[in-house]
Amino acid sequence: MKVIKRHILVFDRQGSISVELRRLISQDFVFSYTQSAIETRQALRNAYFLVVLVVFEAAYFLKQQQEIEPLIAETSRVEWIALTESEVLESREFQAFILRTFYDYHTRPLDFERLRVTLGHACGKAQLRTSLNEKKENYEKFHICGASPVMTTFFQRLEKVINTDAPVLISGETGTGKELVAQAIHKNSSRSNGPLVAINCGAIAATLIQSEFFGHEKGAFTGSVQRQIGKIESAKGGVLFLDEIGDLPMDMQASLLRVLQEKTFSRVGSTQVISVDFRVIAATHVNLHEAVAQGRFREDLFYRLNVIQLELPPLRKRGGDITLLAEAVFQKYFPVCKNNQIKGFSKESLRVLSTYDWPGNVRELINRIQRAMVMSENRLISPADLGLESLVSNHPRLTRDLARASFDRDLLETSLRKNGYIVSQTARQLGVSRVTLYRMMNKLNIAPDQ
Numbered sequence: 001m002k003v004i005k006r007h008i009l010v011f012d013r014q015g016s017i018s019v020e021l022r023r024l025i026s027q028d029f030v031f032s033y034t035q036s037a038i039e040t041r042q043a044l045r046n047a048y049f050l051v052v053l054v055v056f057e058a059a060y061f062l063k064q065q066q067e068i069e070p071l072i073a074e075t076s077r078v079e080w081i082a083l084t085e086s087e088v089l090e091s092r093e094f095q096a097f098i099l100r101t102f103y104d105y106h107t108r109p110l111d112f113e114r115l116r117v118t119l120g121h122a123c124g125k126a127q128l129r130t131s132l133n134e135k136k137e138n139y140e141k142f143h144i145c146g147a148s149p150v151m152t153t154f155f156q157r158l159e160k161v162i163n164t165d166a167p168v169l170i171s172g173e174t175g176t177g178k179e180l181v182a183q184a185i186h187k188n189s190s191r192s193n194g195p196l197v198a199i200n201c202g203a204i205a206a207t208l209i210q211s212e213f214f215g216h217e218k219g220a221f222t223g224s225v226q227r228q229i230g231k232i233e234s235a236k237g238g239v240l241f242l243d244e245i246g247d248l249p250m251d252m253q254a255s256l257l258r259v260l261q262e263k264t265f266s267r268v269g270s271t272q273v274i275s276v277d278f279r280v281i282a283a284t285h286v287n288l289h290e291a292v293a294q295g296r297f298r299e300d301l302f303y304r305l306n307v308i309q310l311e312l313p314p315l316r317k318r319g320g321d322i323t324l325l326a327e328a329v330f331q332k333y334f335p336v337c338k339n340n341q342i343k344g345f346s347k348e349s350l351r352v353l354s355t356y357d358w359p360g361n362v363r364e365l366i367n368r369i370q371r372a373m374v375m376s377e378n379r380l381i382s383p384a385d386l387g388l389e390s391l392v393s394n395h396p397r398l399t400r401d402l403a404r405a406s407f408d409r410d411l412l413e414t415s416l417r418k419n420g421y422i423v424s425q426t427a428r429q430l431g432v433s434r435v436t437l438y439r440m441m442n443k444l445n446i447a448p449d450q
Contacts, residue, residue, distance in 0.1 A: 006030070006123040007048060011040045012055040013064070017083060020110060021053075029119060037067035044075055050126040051103075051119060056084040056094075065097055072101050073335040079103040079122040083110070099340040142184035144177060145328045148319040154312065161308055162188045167260075169245075169305045170283040172312030175363030178283035181312060182241045191279055194238025199231050202247030209252050211268050220269025232265060235278040245305065246286030246297060257301045280305065315358040315365065322354050325362065329369045337373045346380040352391045409444045412437075416446070 010033045012018060018033055032047070034040045040052070052075075056064055061084070072080055082098055082105040089095060089107065098105050103125070104118050138155045139145050146154070161168055162185055170178045179198065186196040204212050211220075215230030232240060242248070248256065259265045260280060264273050282305045291297035315322060326345060334342075345353075358364055372385035383389045411430075419425040427437040441447075 006050050006119070007032070008051045008053060008119065008123075009034065009040065009043055009047075009049040010053045010055070011035075011037075011068075012053075014055070014057060016057075017053075017055045037071060041071055041074070044071070044078070049078060050123045051079045051081060053081050053083055056082060056088050058085045058088050061088045061091070061094060065094065069097075069101065069335065076331045077126060079126045081105065081118060081122060083108060096338075096340055100337065101335055139328075141188065142180075143187075144180050144184060145325050146318060146321045147324060148321045150313045150317055150319075151321060154310070157310055158184065161185060161310060164308070165190070165279050166307040167279070167305050168281045168308045168310060169288075170281065170310045170312060171288075172283075172285065173314045173361055174285045175361035176312040176314060177362050178285075178312055179241070179243060181310060182239070182243075182281045182283065185281060186239045186241075189239075189279070191238050194278075195235060196239045196241060197231050197235040197278075198241040198243060200243045202244040206249060209249065210255070213252070213256070214265050214267050216268035217270045220267075224269070227267075230265075230267065232259060232278070233267075233274060233276060236276050238278060240278045240280050242280065242282040242305075244284060244286075245282040246284040246288055246291055250296075250298070253298045253301050257298065257304060260301075260304050315361045320354075322358075322365070323350055325365055326350065326353055326369060329366050330373070333370055333373055339373055339376065341379055342373055342376055342381065343379045344381070346378075346382050348392065349381050349383050349386060349388075352383040352386065352388045355391060356388055409446065412440060412444065412446055 007030050010017060010021065010031055012033060013035050015033070015035060018031075021031055032043060032049070034043050043049070044052070052071075054064070054068055068080075080102050082102045084105060084107060086107050089098075089105075103122050106115055106118070138147075138151075142155065142158065144151075144155075146152075158181070168182075168185065170181050172178050182198070183196060186192060199212065210216075211224075211228065211230065213230050213232055215228050215233055216224050218224060218226050242256075259276075263277060264275050266273055286297075288297055288302050288306070292299045292302050315325075330344065353365075360367070368386045368388075369381070371387070372381045376382070376385040378385065383392050412426075415426045415429055416423075419429060423437060424434055427434045430437065432440075
């Protein structure tokens, strides 16, 4: 039988534990050692470890706590175990830290048999998590969570978009993650070394929008005491992301169209023509076809932006992704959550999450889970913690006794009808006495003279 070596990283500032751990060295475990947070972070990036053992020293455990917390937040697939001296556990703050962030802890001197069992369990749990994460290749590349059929199709289209420099229009409801898609395109494209400059077209005051896009010279208008570089100029060599492009005023639409066509512009208060090279990605929750038909959006600008269209599906159409997203959100915020007792979701809360309509999409999901993690007084998040208790069924569960009573009622009522509600005849057909039949009818509230 092949032995699977389980790789353990030991963060030991003083190197005091390595000699002791040699007693655990076997074909089952392989230990590597680091002595600083920087070394530990680098080791976790360069190699695959299932478990990290952290040795806390009484002299500076608070400093170590500050070093470790960011590392734990960055490594969701790894299980962390603390090795500490008894006096360190007298600190209430450290107790809370252990409960919040570690799989387990051991005090020194070490009980090696207990530690061996703990390491085995921790490695097993990390391997389970890894097997689940192997289905998340798209998350590793795009940092967008999803494995449903509609998202698989979306990722296939996204792959094609990355390898071109053409304009992209991302459509989708509010809260679906359109800015994440823009970031994924930028990160994986040939322009990844350039900037990603985002503009929310619906959040800029009308009096400032020209300056925001194109920049201005000193003295161009009252209050302009120095030159300001605009968003378009800042995006040179990278990507310009125009969020909520459907909210852009008509006069600014004409100015933007000119820049997209000519790749030149002038700052406000200047006649100098500036050339700029950028890729444009736009996003909207508005139906731009309807906006064009209603005269609220320029048709020529729409066709300039809509070279490639990506439609991000709403959360309610993403099937099993809701549970996947919920678990991912929980794992992301768990290391910084101050609620020590919270451990995950109840089965009923996961069912409710999957049946809710999600008008606010992924943004709403994140908000509800974050709030539940802070406010819950349970070990497992409940529908009430999520503010979704109204979706819990109030109907009684069908027990064996209820099912039997329902069957008996149907049988008696059918037999009575067939026999014209003649009790003696019905009793003979059912093979029971009249007394027994009357007792059954009384129990089931069936009147003899119906």
